[in-house]
Amino acid sequence: MxxxxxxxxxxxxxxxxxxxxxxxxxxxxxxxxxxGAITVRGSDYNKFLIAGIFAQTxxxxxxxxxxxxxxxxxxxxxxxxxxxxxxxxxxxxxxxLSDVVNxxxxxxxxSLTSLAVGRRIHTSVMQALGxxxxxxxxxxxFSWVMAMMGLLAPGPEVVNNASFTVIFxxxxxxxxxxxxxxxxxxxxxxxxx
Amino acid sequence: xxxxxxxxxxxxxxxxxxxxxxxxxxxxAVQHPATYTLVWFMAILIVFVPLTTRQFCR
Numbered sequence: 001m002x003x004x005x006x007x008x009x010x011x012x013x014x015x016x017x018x019x020x021x022x023x024x025x026x027x028x029x030x031x032x033x034x035x036g037a038i039t040v041r042g043s044d045y046n047k048f049l050i051a052g053i054f055a056q057t058x059x060x061x062x063x064x065x066x067x068x069x070x071x072x073x074x075x076x077x078x079x080x081x082x083x084x085x086x087x088x089x090x091x092x093x094x095x096x097l098s099d100v101v102n103x104x105x106x107x108x109x110x111s112l113t114s115l116a117v118g119r120r121i122h123t124s125v126m127q128a129l130g131x132x133x134x135x136x137x138x139x140x141x142f143s144w145v146m147a148m149m150g151l152l153a154p155g156p157e158v159v160n161n162a163s164f165t166v167i168f169x170x171x172x173x174x175x176x177x178x179x180x181x182x183x184x185x186x187x188x189x190x191x192x193x
Numbered sequence: 194x195x196x197x198x199x200x201x202x203x204x205x206x207x208x209x210x211x212x213x214x215x216x217x218x219x220x221x222a223v224q225h226p227a228t229y230t231l232v233w234f235m236a237i238l239i240v241f242v243p244l245t246t247r248q249f250c251r
Binding site for chain 1: 229
């Protein structure tokens, strides 16, 4: 089932193009648009920002799973799977698994882009790998949440709108773009957990 | 609450991108970001895997 989704990437190469271009765009946009205007006390902003962009991009990527599921249901593909007596949970595990593969590509592309704009990882290989694992693990859990949204929404368009409302609140009321100490108290409490 | 913060904080720490001189944010989650993220990961899967699967199979 994961293979079906990965084959889909091969059949619709545009998807892969945008999957790879979007993280490049995110890194460049934020580094060059915000980087010049914002300073974080004690550091240059880009150094602060990069980890946040990584997190944000994998979250944004997870919207696809919800919309994809909603579309599969709408088109009756899920009914066809059901009539083939396939285990439907396999469909979900396949989807979420192919999200992981997708995120691996995205993270690699973002790392290369950050390298190109002069950002380096300053720790050991093991620690850096740990960072990547944390990102992928987090994105995997998020895929399941977004899958649920895809199932509850009446159609793919609604998934998009609903997901972005949730995602924007979670990514902006956090330490991705600004240090938590600069947020007003209620938002800071939400952001720092 | 917002796990996005702890993920970001964890990645920042593990990549060595924590700015010098910035005050450590308060809150257990941001001070132990990697642990918090893993706990959050388990919790989400425990709740959402069965829930989503049930919803889907209906």
